[in-house]
Amino acid sequence: MSDRPARNGTQGAATRAVHAGQPATRPGDPVVPPIVRSSTFHWSSPDDGGLLYSRYGNNPNQLSVAGKIAALEGTEAALVLASGMGATAMTLLALTEAGDHVVASRHLYGATHALLADELPRRGVATTFVDPADAGAWSAALTPRTRVVFLELPTNPTLRVFEIAPARDAAREACALLVADATFATPVNLRPVEHGVDAVIHSATKYLGGHSDLIAGAVAGTRALIAGVTKMMKLYGPSLDPQAAWLLERGIRSLPARMERHNRTSLALAEWFQSVEGVAQVVHPGLPSHPDHERAAEMLDGFGGMASIVLEGGGPAADAFCAALELALPAPSLGGVETLVSQPRYTSHVDLSPEERSDLGIPDGFVRISVGLEDLEDLKADFAAAVEAAAAAAV
Ligand SMILES: Cc1ncc(COP(=O)(O)O)c(C=O)c1O
Structure with a gap:
């Protein structure tokens, strides 16, 4: 102390x-x-x-x-x-x-x-x-x-x-x-x-x-x-x-100051993703659609800086999405000032079968986003372009 x-x-x-x-x-x-x-x-x-x-x-x-x-x-x-x-x-x-x-x-x-x-x-x-x-x-x-x-x-x-x-x-x-x-x-x-x-x-x-x-x-x-x-x-x-x-x-x-912004930007991004065509599911405890939303609202002082999405088009769409990003960087790990994305099927959950991953709520097409401290509008622009690239790849 x-x-x-x-x-x-x-x-x-x-x-x-x-x-x-x-x-x-x-x-x-x-x-x-x-x-x-x-x-x-x-x-x-x-x-x-x-x-x-x-x-x-x-x-x-x-x-x-x-x-x-x-x-x-x-x-x-x-x-x-x-x-x-x-x-x-x-x-x-x-x-x-x-x-x-x-x-x-x-x-x-x-x-x-x-x-x-x-x-x-x-x-x-x-x-x-x-x-x-x-x-x-x-x-x-x-x-x-x-x-x-x-x-x-x-x-x-x-x-x-x-x-x-x-x-x-x-x-x-x-x-x-x-x-x-x-x-x-x-x-x-x-x-x-x-x-x-x-x-x-x-x-x-x-x-x-x-x-x-x-x-x-x-x-x-x-x-x-x-x-x-x-x-x-x-x-x-x-x-x-x-x-x-x-x-x-x-x-x-600077942790409290950073977390305040991580919490805010990640929730705003998750809310925005819900209206983006080509995104089948948005996973964020701050959204009422999340299975633990009420408990998270009660237990946490902020919903955190992480957000996940599931892309229509599965694995190939997620690959195209990650490849098309210009601001957010595909990389494992999280919690930094920069926005990082990763696909659990290649990283944390690589040892599980697609069925086992699906059982845990991680189907192919799942992309985890560690939302950084960048401006929300810049992130939205980058992600919107990447979702379009993913949709094009899935056709
Ligand atoms: C929830 C959680 N616990 C523990 C670890 C391990 O941490 P480290 O890589 O610092 O050993 C990680 C790493 O990603 C993690 O996400």
Whole structure:
């Protein structure tokens, strides 16, 4: 947390994003804390306090950005790591041991699914995947060894906003911890701990960094939980380089301002897409047609910067659409200042059959859009031309 006292008791999120975590300054100090590249720090005995070493997550840049994230999430502590997957993997390793069991949503980022389905079983940790739309499924999947209940909010790429309460109640019933990957929501749109989540995970590569120029991850929770994840990070080694930590902190300072605009432009674009000929479906939690619209309106402070469309003409139309774009860029990832598009059938969901993807609401022709900070009218012009190109290709 910031060393600067809050004059009004509690600071707003935009103020915390700018100031929290940073040390108080004295005259002559730089306004922007410098990058501390040093791997190690002068230390001669335990009288000097805790040992500082950049793999331990206690380099000044790592500490100040972690403090900012904790202040935004409303948690006691946070830890930054070398990637979002690093954050997920170290959290799961910290919370489980051989013989333990995880209950996880089946709507997960592909690598998280693979970690749970293929990798953790090699370490003796089994996962049961459940349909999060089925409120009773969470508690039905519990075993005496369930230690973690895991979900993602909102989900990729269908932007489902499932109820948290059934997962939370199941976790409490099993004395397990509820872990949520809230990368798509960001702490601006949702503070999962307010809903009973114990550990919040972010791919900080996305909105927190916000400029598509770093790879980082974060986990936020109680001091005890973060101590456990830090232990795993020290042993397995995925600490965040101080330069990336500094860049991440720079990104987070503008997170609330960026999210306000991402939220606004993405909703306006989704509303506009509904009237565009050649677009069979628009997927956005801010639209009344979205299955979770009412819950999203209640739970989120903003619907997020993502929007998805399904083009008439299926896969070939989506290929032509992406190829015709001049402003938006086809690329995986999301959450940057620039608009990116991707087709899940080539990226996150490449390992599924077309039928399995369709079952999840991702038919061929599905294009995910990470709406950037460009002017709405420029984006509409680019997308209108691309939809026309897609229609021409489908003839
Ligand atoms: C929801 C979600 N979680 C985790 C990750 C993994 O993050 P990283 O690429 O920073 O390891 C991603 C990456 O796309 C993601 O979309």
